[in-house]
Amino acid sequence: MDSYKITNLKPILLKTNRIFRIILKISFWCLPLVWLSACQQDACDQWKDYNEVSVEIPVEHLEDELGKLESWEEVVLFLGANRVMADYFLDANQYPNDTILAKRLYGLMRNPHIDTLFTEVGEYFEQFDQENLTELESAYRVIKHHYPDVVMPRIQTIITGQYNDLYVSDSLIVLGLDFFMGLNAKYPPNDVPMYIVKRYMKESVAPIVLSFVSNEFNYIDTQHGTLLADMINVGKSYYFVSTTLPCKPDSLIIGYTDEEMNLVEQNQEVIWASFIQNEVLYETDHAIKNKFVGEAPNVYEIDEKCPGRVGAWIGWQIVRKYMENNSDVSLQQLMRETDAHKIFQQSGYKPRNL
Numbered sequence: 001m002d003s004y005k006i007t008n009l010k011p012i013l014l015k016t017n018r019i020f021r022i023i024l025k026i027s028f029w030c031l032p033l034v035w036l037s038a039c040q041q042d043a044c045d046q047w048k049d050y051n052e053v054s055v056e057i058p059v060e061h062l063e064d065e066l067g068k069l070e071s072w073e074e075v076v077l078f079l080g081a082n083r084v085m086a087d088y089f090l091d092a093n094q095y096p097n098d099t100i101l102a103k104r105l106y107g108l109m110r111n112p113h114i115d116t117l118f119t120e121v122g123e124y125f126e127q128f129d130q131e132n133l134t135e136l137e138s139a140y141r142v143i144k145h146h147y148p149d150v151v152m153p154r155i156q157t158i159i160t161g162q163y164n165d166l167y168v169s170d171s172l173i174v175l176g177l178d179f180f181m182g183l184n185a186k187y188p189p190n191d192v193p194m195y196i197v198k199r200y201m202k203e204s205v206a207p208i209v210l211s212f213v214s215n216e217f218n219y220i221d222t223q224h225g226t227l228l229a230d231m232i233n234v235g236k237s238y239y240f241v242s243t244t245l246p247c248k249p250d251s252l253i254i255g256y257t258d259e260e261m262n263l264v265e266q267n268q269e270v271i272w273a274s275f276i277q278n279e280v281l282y283e284t285d286h287a288i289k290n291k292f293v294g295e296a297p298n299v300y301e302i303d304e305k306c307p308g309r310v311g312a313w314i315g316w317q318i319v320r321k322y323m324e325n326n327s328d329v330s331l332q333q334l335m336r337e338t339d340a341h342k343i344f345q346q347s348g349y350k351p352r353n354l
Helices: 033-050 062-068 072-081 083-090 098-109 112-124 129-146 179-184 202-216 227-244 250-254 258-266 268-277 286-293 310-325 331-336 340-347
Strands: 009-015 018-022 059-061 154-158 166-168 172-176
Touching (some): 059 062, 062 072, 062 098, 062 112, 062 154, 072 083, 083 154, 083 166, 083 172, 112 179, 129 202, 129 227, 172 179, 172 202, 179 202, 227 286, 227 310, 227 340, 250 258, 250 310, 258 268, 286 310, 310 331, 310 340
Parallel strands (some): 059 154
Antiparallel strands (some): 166 172
């Protein structure tokens, strides 16, 4: 496994007459794989605590139903019966009526290229019910333990060739399986940046779904409007996902490659130093905040190899430290806490790379 170090942080200009310069050197060694495997197994064992929680999530594979329709009239009925999928994944609400879309879709389904796509996606997600659905049901056992009144959603899958990824509500989850092929697809979506596309794979279905599900439970800090508040708001979401999916590595939860994950973990101190010395934690300017928590391939203000959204990752580590130091706080209490600055102050977060 390759190692990375951030040795020179470039000067960055965030406000007039405010220039930050820092030169730090740190060395690190990769953690032994045996130790990592043991930690992963310990995390997975947490799921056994919830085996008695009864959960069953119904799944409908709409792509199978769509492929069997024999006329555009049947497609009209199909669209009417699956309104959310039709509007969100096929832009049905952009058409004067469903008949126009149905005729277009019926013709498209007879195209040999679509047939190839269906075969490709079907083979990739051949074990969806055994793997992805089982994983989501295990996650919902954890959720139901903490939130007994939670409603179990229905899951629908679809293949459209339109490359829409996901719809999530408290009662319905719709997955665009063709988008979740990511770089495994013969023709990945060409209007989505590759640094985003590469996050999508069958192993990331549950983490991505649960990150959206967490919004239902995450009471965010709206009073401060600072970068720190934004970091912790997202950090709570990642903590929720990691709690409900204890077997998932952090890289799949946040959508980093193994190399990116290795970089941020082993350079955590120098990354944190850049936030402190540049005095950006209490920044309220949206453009500046977005540099650290928004979508981007890298945070060049820290280092050319520093992955995007690193502020969100730091927020996650702050939340983890807060929960470690406050063992009496439940997941539900954490998610209802709206004072992000309180979480930070009581976390005692101060990374030290060894």
